[in-house]
Amino acid sequence: MESSGNGVVGDHTTPVDKEVDFANYFCTYAFLFHQKEMLSDRVRMDAYFNAIFENKHHFKGKAVLDVGTGSGILAIWSAQAGARKVYAVEATKMSEHARALVKANNLQDVVEVIEGSMEDVTLPEKVDVIISEWMGYFLLRESMFDSVICARDCWLKPTGVMYPSHARMWMAPIRTGLGDHKVDDYESAMDDWGCFVDQTKTDYGVDMSVLTKPFSEEQRKYYLQTSLWNNVHPHQVIGTAAILKEIDCLTASVSDILKVRSKFALSITTENTKLCGFGGWFDVHFRGRTEDPAQQEIELTTAPSTDYNTHWGQQVFLLHPPICVNQGDDLSVSFLMVRSKENHRLMEVELGCEIQQHTGKLLAPCKNKFYIE
Amino acid sequence: MESSGNGVVGDHTTPVDKEVDFANYFCTYAFLFHQKEMLSDRVRMDAYFNAIFENKHHFKGKAVLDVGTGSGILAIWSAQAGARKVYAVEATKMSEHARALVKANNLQDVVEVIEGSMEDVTLPEKVDVIISEWMGYFLLRESMFDSVICARDCWLKPTGVMYPSHARMWMAPIRTGLGDHKVDDYESAMDDWGCFVDQTKTDYGVDMSVLTKPFSEEQRKYYLQTSLWNNVHPHQVIGTAAILKEIDCLTASVSDILKVRSKFALSITTENTKLCGFGGWFDVHFRGRTEDPAQQEIELTTAPSTDYNTHWGQQVFLLHPPICVNQGDDLSVSFLMVRSKENHRLMEVELGCEIQQHTGKLLAPCKNKFYIE
Numbered sequence: 141m142e143s144s145g146n147g148v149v150g151d152h153t154t155p156v157d158k159e160v161d162f163a164n165y166f167c168t169y170a171f172l173f174h175q176k177e178m179l180s181d182r183v184r185m186d187a188y189f190n191a192i193f194e195n196k197h198h199f200k201g202k203a204v205l206d207v208g209t210g211s212g213i214l215a216i217w218s219a220q221a222g223a224r225k226v227y228a229v230e231a232t233k234m235s236e237h238a239r240a241l242v243k244a245n246n247l248q249d250v251v252e253v254i255e256g257s258m259e260d261v262t263l264p265e266k267v268d269v270i271i272s273e274w275m276g277y278f279l280l281r282e283s284m285f286d287s288v289i290c291a292r293d294c295w296l297k298p299t300g301v302m303y304p305s306h307a308r309m310w311m312a313p314i315r316t317g318l319g320d321h322k323v324d325d326y327e328s329a330m331d332d333w334g335c336f337v338d339q340t341k342t343d344y345g346v347d348m349s350v351l352t353k354p355f356s357e358e359q360r361k362y363y364l365q366t367s368l369w370n371n372v373h374p375h376q377v378i379g380t381a382a383i384l385k386e387i388d389c390l391t392a393s394v395s396d397i398l399k400v401r402s403k404f405a406l407s408i409t410t411e412n413t414k415l416c417g418f419g420g421w422f423d424v425h426f427r428g429r430t431e432d433p434a435q436q437e438i439e440l441t442t443a444p445s446t447d448y449n450t451h452w453g454q455q456v457f458l459l460h461p462p463i464c465v466n467q468g469d470d471l472s473v474s475f476l477m478v479r480s481k482e483n484h485r486l487m488e489v490e491l492g493c494e495i496q497q498h499t500g501k502l503l504a505p506c507k508n509k510f511y512i513e
Numbered sequence: 514m515e516s517s518g519n520g521v522v523g524d525h526t527t528p529v530d531k532e533v534d535f536a537n538y539f540c541t542y543a544f545l546f547h548q549k550e551m552l553s554d555r556v557r558m559d560a561y562f563n564a565i566f567e568n569k570h571h572f573k574g575k576a577v578l579d580v581g582t583g584s585g586i587l588a589i590w591s592a593q594a595g596a597r598k599v600y601a602v603e604a605t606k607m608s609e610h611a612r613a614l615v616k617a618n619n620l621q622d623v624v625e626v627i628e629g630s631m632e633d634v635t636l637p638e639k640v641d642v643i644i645s646e647w648m649g650y651f652l653l654r655e656s657m658f659d660s661v662i663c664a665r666d667c668w669l670k671p672t673g674v675m676y677p678s679h680a681r682m683w684m685a686p687i688r689t690g691l692g693d694h695k696v697d698d699y700e701s702a703m704d705d706w707g708c709f710v711d712q713t714k715t716d717y718g719v720d721m722s723v724l725t726k727p728f729s730e731e732q733r734k735y736y737l738q739t740s741l742w743n744n745v746h747p748h749q750v751i752g753t754a755a756i757l758k759e760i761d762c763l764t765a766s767v768s769d770i771l772k773v774r775s776k777f778a779l780s781i782t783t784e785n786t787k788l789c790g791f792g793g794w795f796d797v798h799f800r801g802r803t804e805d806p807a808q809q810e811i812e813l814t815t816a817p818s819t820d821y822n823t824h825w826g827q828q829v830f831l832l833h834p835p836i837c838v839n840q841g842d843d844l845s846v847s848f849l850m851v852r853s854k855e856n857h858r859l860m861e862v863e864l865g866c867e868i869q870q871h872t873g874k875l876l877a878p879c880k881n882k883f884y885i886e
Binding site for chain 1: 530532533535536537544545546549552553558562584586589590593610613614616617618702706709713716717718719720721722723724727728731732735
């Protein structure tokens with residue numbers, strides 16, 4: 141034996157196995173290396189830093205809850221902005237590093253680091269602010285917002301404020317060379333398989349050809365149907381972008397985000413090009429709440445940008461093969477994202493697309509299944 | 514949030530969480546891609562193929578149990594060699610592919626594929642042969658032999674035969690350039706960290722320097738203390754090899770393999786060279802049992818070889834820095850391998866080394882901790 145890689149098991153219709161979830165998910169956050177990667181994302185850091193320090197009125201003298209504090213950075217900033225008390229909840233052993241960091245920055249009288257799942261933690265009071273950096277790839281991967289919702293419903297005062305307060309998912313048509321590489325990889329894997337089947341028959345007397353179809357399906361999923369992390373260049377965006385989900389962090393429930401279903405229209409704005417797929421990203425805003433707004437609204441966007449890349453990048457959903465399109469072509473897109481049955485923190489996407497050319501001609505619709513792993 | 518990689522949790526003093534174990538371990542074997550990698554290892558394939566077909570007397574008319582059948586190859590060969598009945602146990606959904614393969618090769622009347630953990634399976638009879646390819650990196654990684662022992666104690670007839678029948682762990686002194694790269698990687702990671710600490714203080718008002726020590730420890734573990742998969746060239750072996758563990762598969766108990774403790778002597782056989790670390794590998798033999806021996810003894814070795822590389826390669830344990838040695842120098846090595854507290858399928862190694870130069874001079878002893886991840 142001896143293989144590499146990892147997999148996950150579970151069923152979102154049954155309760156999540158907490159031990160499995162810890163093994164599969166939380167442990168990645170127990171490494172300082174990963175914390176450093178997030179702390180080195182300047183778009184992320186600047187947005188939260190400015191959101192806090194340009195809206196000190198939300199923090200001064202207040203009680204704050206940081207959901208998934210990691211190294212403790214948001215809790216520390218909240219304290220530096222004048223919070224009376226900050227509860228910093230962290231599920232992993234990273235809590236010990238957070239506690240050390242809090243002490244080294246002389247904030248141990250304000251910031252209390254609590255190791256535990258947000259769902260299990262008891263606080264001595266309700267809080268004025270819940271701050272959290274809960275966003276995964278394409279916003280909802282990781283399903284961590286569930287824990288923020290839980291924290292909000294249990295511990296936020298009726299007058300409390302969410303940081304961030306709003307979130308949106310976006311999608312746009314793109315061109316990219318990634319698809320060609322992936323098709324090459326897939327075809328090369330299938331060529332290898334063919335040789336393997338022949339050799340196993342010749343040398344070892346076993347006919348493996350019955351496994352060719354399932355192997356092909358496994359490889360198609362891996363190479364062609366798994367969405368890709370990519371920093372899309374703005375020049376690769378060949379049409380308008382659409383919002384496919386808006387979340388009010390103060391009111392959203394888990395049932396609002398379990399499934400994301402959207403139909404939206406996109407227009408090609410580039411002449412004579414190829415529609416190679418779709419890029420997905422998100423933004424969040426820090427606006428406070430209507431009765432207690434931000435003094436400075438801050439935006440954190442992960443949209444394609446020449447200057448401001450984030451560790452989230454964009455998620456790319458490839459079409460095989462690409463479709464020739466032209467300026468003025470209209471795309472009607474249907475999007476459905478659900479959580480994976482095997483792991484509630486991963487996603488499955490169904491993406492349908494109809495194209496009406498600027499000449500009026502309708503192309504055959506396409507429908508594709510993708511996995512956000 | 515959003516990080517990559519994966520981790521594992523558990524405690525070998527408490528019972529293994531089966532769901533976590535499945536998520537972390539078994540699932541990797543549910544991919545045909547990984548099965549193909551193992552089925553393409555010709556050293557592995559030839560050894561089992563020859564062991565079966567050159568010892569048909571062990572199989573003809575007999576009941577066979579294949580522990581962890583995967584794609585079903587060993588069960589199929591056992592049937593082709595004349596077995597009356599083969600029970601092929603597989604914990605993952607790979608069992609469905611195995612069943613299809615058995616049928617496609619017209620052996621469905623002989624081979625019965627059973628999906629389940631070996632520990633949970635009930636057979637209708639005791640068997641004459643237990644065959645299994647249970648070996649992990651450096652033999653014992655994965656701790657899969659536990660399941661073979663369990664199968665043997667429950668289901669092997671008193672006269673039964675184990676395939677393989679014997680296993681050994683080996684170690685030899687090596688020279689390699691891998692260590693320099695790893696030290697460079699480590700130092701570069703620490704330089705990055707230094708810049709990161711400065712920038713976080715300057716730009717975001719938080720002093721991260723308290724985390725420098727734990728970050729350094731994390732990175733040392735990752736770059737310098739994790740054993741490496743490598744195909745060591747025989748020219749890189751600079752001294753004699755020693756056996757540090759022998760296992761009789763017919764009699765070994767789990768307590769015999771929980772800890773591997775060994776003291777052994779190695780001699781440098783190369784002039785003026787550098788001891789950069791140690792290479793570890795294993796071999797297994799198919800000898801039948803004393804009263805019912807193999808007609809042809811077969812060996813499967815994963816020793817360094819110019820011609821016969823395996824997917825197991827060798828495990829390399831690096832010394833930092835390397836030590837100048839010469840022909841005739843004698844090494845006294847103490848070796849202790851235990852299962853990781855966090856995951857019973859991973860290993861932790863303590864490796865001590867004393868060098869007596871051929872001149873008689875004793876060098877300062879060194880002691881290192883390693884992780885087989």
